Amino acid sequence: MDSNDDKSMDMQLISKLFFSKQPINIITDYLRDHIQELSSDETQEQLLNATIGHKLMNKYPLSLKYRQLFAKKVIQLLESEDFTICDTFYILNGHLLSQSMDTIKNNYNFNYLNYVLTSGQIVSLQESNNLVIDGTTGLTTWSAAKHLAYFIECNPHIVKNKNIVELGSGVGMTGICVLKTCYPHSYTFSDHHPLVLQVLQNNIDINNCGQNWRISNIDWFDPYSVDNYLNANDPDIIIASDVTYDPQVIGYLCDVLNKLLKSCHKRRK
CATH class of the missing domain: 3.40.50.150 (Vaccinia Virus protein VP39)
Structure with missing residues (x-):
């Protein structure tokens, strides 16, 4: 943790952890070590582009459940610090939740x-x-x-x-x-x-x-x-x-x- 305090957040490292579906607490622990950087909309946008908003997620998406849980845990982390959360976070999170609804309707005999x-x-x-x-x-x-x-x-x-x-x-x-x-x-x-x-x-x-x-x-x-x-x-x-x-x-x-x-x-x- 001490070594991380002197370094800015490494978005490539975050992408690597996210793309390989590492336990989400590993990613959130890393984010917590750099929490003040996440107070800005710009850094939050960068985090989104490195994870759930990455273009790779359109072509080869990780499991929906993993992406939803990641979004939920990051939002909870930001809220715990009373940070203003950028609109894009809520938009992407809403999109992930709406995909759940579509999956249910298509696969679970909804009427x-x-x-x-x-x-x-x-x-x-x-x-x-x-x-x-x-x-x-x-x-x-x-x-x-x-x-x-x-x-x-x-x-x-x-x-x-x-x-x-x-x-x-x-x-x-x-x-x-x-x-x-x-x-x-x-x-x-x-x-x-x-x-x-x-x-x-x-x-x-x-x-x-x-x-x-x-x-x-x-x-x-x-x-x-x-x-x-x-x-x-x-x-x-x-x-x-x-x-x-x-x-x-x-x-x-x-x-x-x-x-x-x-x-x-x-x-x-």
Whole structure:
């Protein structure tokens, strides 16, 4: 590290590490040793041109997952230093994420399903017939979500004018139903898998759900993600349906619920 402090960042070395798919932490450790150089838009652009924005990635691209993870980790590194991130970084990152969506649509049997609510309104959802995709079960509507949506629609007084957070929103069936029929004060959809979040955003958009909603990336394994949500939100009601089948996850889910319930309790005092 000491020897690196006296040298400017070596973009050729970074390209060599990136092109050979070296562990990303090796690259980010190197970047951290030269972190002040990355405060400038010019150096950030050079880094992009040496890695995910290199012309070689158009002709012979590395795996999409590796490129996405690289972009994510570098953005996190820059944000941790409170650096202004150049627009090109966000544009390229968005392009990588959109490629994920295209891959899913082409390879995982995606289509639209239309659900008729008790009110006669229709909820149209983009989802997959596959129960598990890329390690997540959140890209299809499960029966419990339909039953929960029906229960809330039949009992709108429970959620009317309330601030609601939903855990494991998946493709959005329950939340979209609530927004279209029950008039909550605010509704927070939450999930963590990036592909689920993309599909969820699309489904909310196509169903014209108004303005009183948001999507929050709540990772049950990261307590800080719950804290970040609670720093800006005070939920009245927590809802969830069919959110896990893995017993090893239950403890983490309980920790999330404990934090959220404590916040609800304070709000009611």
